[in-house]
Amino acid sequence: MDPTAAHYMFQDDPFLMPRNAANSRLFSLSKESGRNAAKYIIKQFPQYFDKTFAEPNIPCLMPETFTPQIEGVSEEALKERIHLRRVKDSVDLFDQLVQAGTTVSLETTNSLLDLLCFYGDGESTPEKEKEEEDLEEPGVNASEQKAPKRQFQRGSQSSGSRWRENNNAERIFKIMPERNAHSYCTMIRGMVKHGASAKAYDMYIDLLNERHKADVHTFNALITAVPYLKERFLERWELAKVFLNHMAQQEVQPNLLTFNALLKTLRRCGGVGRSMSLLAIKEMEALDIEPSLATYDHLLFIFYRGADLCPSGIISEVLDDVEKRSFTPQDPDDGMDFSISALFKLGWKANFFGTAMQVCCDLKDIKLAYQLNKAMEKGDNWKFLDMDRLNAYWSKFFSLLCMMEQIDVVLKWYKEMSPSHFYPTPKNILDLLQALDAANHLEAIPSVWEDMKQLGFNRRQDLLQELLSLMSREQHPEEIQLAFAKCAEDIKAVYEQSVREQALLEWTGSALGHVALLFSRAGRTQDAWNMMERFQQINRIPTDQVMEEFLNCAKQTNCPDEAIKLVKLAAALGLPSSQRLKSRTEKEFELSEKQK
Template structure:
């Protein structure tokens, strides 16, 4: 997908998505230029000439008021021009054949009365062939009211498709089926159902693609789960009565409806699968996706047998796209494996994904979600050596870890007592753009500062702490410095102390005072150890003075340690004694005050 060059490779998930979208945008821009300015691409210099590689002719060649001109504009998908020319033909009294009018309805119902655009061309279909269901090109996003869905382009009242349909002198089954499928696709499910009733009243028969569309629309026609299933059965019975043979998309539409039928869906979905087997219809990935969604939607009741049986089938095959929902299967299945906490199933699923061209079903967004779930499960269930092996192989070649993945990895390292790997994880965090995430920084500092480690590791930890300190203080355009927490400052002070960086550690302690936080006993003791290691009695005295000024219970103990563990000059001894005198005098003052009271 990307240039095989370290400098040009994206560093995180956001960049990877931007890069991939940019590539697609470049392709669309090229298509747009060729379509808008075909006159600049009419020269053929290729020898030999390969017609399929040459730009299509996209400008109308037939002028005048004729049905042939209308056919050409319909073929070129010029929605507005086609409607205008049809209206002029009608006004001129020129009859338009039923076949051509139906082709115009196909165009209007597919594009929803809007003009053809490069984005819509991505989902275009061969409308003249009877094998495509327009309603299945775009799944409903959200139900807003009975019989309607939320779409970018909605079915408007009395639009051109409805107007032309009403003035047609004769209509056949194709006319009704096209209107039904267009209405379902663009969110007018109730109107589609009414149109289906009109089709039956006119004694026409619907085709399989129209029934598929109607079954998909069932959740938008009925509120109750049982009512939805009963209406779906009505359509199935009508198919049997009209001798319409169901296809794969019929069963997928039925399972998709059962996803929104609650408990009824669980009890009926397996019967649907058995019916598919009886008709010798091979499931697609969308079939399995709907099945897993139905059985693994509710947390707490996971029958692992269903997914195991699904994987038994999926492992044997290399799939080709047959349904727009095929692309959802691997992400849904991996989520089910995570919910079940079953690493063996997840590994089986991953092998099935890598078989043949199955990996092509995962686009940029789905790919990262899939690997992210898989990696979280590895961190939870596998040994740390296996986790690190996968992490090294996966990142960033196949996925970019999310903040949750990094947290899972840190927790796995902590559980296995492999904290020496943290510095390399921190380098990855910087590359991924997570060096300003509060939750990750707190977890990182907490793990590094919790226990004492060998000197080399402590030096690496101190380097991480220095980078984290720089990240907190970094400012830039629209970027404010991060707020320090007392815990983070204390952890950084501890890490600097253990690495022998006395002055840096003291600066962190002073920063604690600035945000009105009291240094913990651990911070005090670690700093005193550092002062002893670097032979800095003055720093130790400053610490004792700070503890005394804050009236901390540990101040006397720190003072005693300083007297015993440091070689003090006479001046330093006097300074230490004066700290004691100040403390004593304050104590005596408080005692006398209490006596007066």
């Protein structure tokens, strides 16, 4: 890999190469949006893309047909529209068949219910085809006895119920002459998917009363809905246990998604979740079910949530397992949905590598971070990180490196990681500056300033203040001072341009003092004096250190006129140091009678 090259997804157009994380996100969203726009045009206007002849004709390579081919009102036409995911047309055709007295088979009606419950009674769109459950992770109460901040409503999800009352799915279900287990299970899963958890639970009771058995997918959905059915932590676990016992009674074999749904619910069961989650993992081992990345993500969240951190034993065992495997997606929560709708979602989405790296940062354990990084690079595991997650992952890793590693190691990683792996955030740059300061390696600051300009951070007030403060703290060899003065010149230009544009960046007394001091130490007397005059313009008073350094510069360059200007400025500002500066000027400079 070329460490100076950007991510491979940007190589097709160097002109649009992003400079920072925000630009890279915009670029990836634009590419995905373009793909979705093309799919929409092809699907909505198929008549403009009907040139499908080819010689020889290979059907499997021909474009998919999105327009119905069967005319008239018949069950075959209904099946075709269901297959094409035309929700409204399917419902209309079903109603016409019923009104004509035609009996629709149970299998076809169940297929229609599948379609309606999947799309929530709305029309199929490219976004909805990739849509996932938008489940937020609201803050969990510290104690079950503590009242929640907002009123709990049974069966309602935090994102708002999207299951309309008496919608087409419910209406068709009610008029079905016969129903089987598939009919009930489809309705339950649709209600859970679209936020009507209480209705799903009632439908499950009806299923039991009709002496039907639910399938494993239905139980998985019901276990996921538990946090929206019960308020107290213990009640949630008890209800989840009821569903698990029903699975055993109905001889339904649990799968990976069952345990992931259980762990997802235990994330929101407080202290109960910690004790029961390990039992769930042991049960998985007993059934010879291999965990997925979502399993480990749920487990880490349960044990390392917020400030309540467990010892590193749990994450060490998790990483020992993860680094031995190359994972493939097995659960929607494994985190491999990189569609534009997922990028725009505000809800929670599993991200094992990001969660694990955050735990390493919280524990301040660099060895665990190295172990995690090794696991991420094994096989195809890196594919579980899209651009946003990849940038967040490396950003956390780099902050931990700055905190715990030697400066040579930090700079080596920095050179290899940016921009091939990630775009540093302002916090990463601040962490790097602090690491350089702690290691007394400030000669690297000019190269960091060049990166800041490239990343578009040259107008960040906090970074500029930190940069100037570090460069002006101590006297350095002449070569370094000249490089620092060049940086100060660039920063001065940024401030001046910002002032002209009336932007948010304005001169402060400390920034003026640092720039004047850096010019003085580099022997740039005229530039330093220009900064001294700026103090009067913005009604600020220079510090004694700045005055003394300017006087030293004037002495070094043998400029008595500049020294006299400084004495006049100090007198005009009424500074106590004016007398001392006057005495130094008289002693250290050869003055003419007029100057005296």
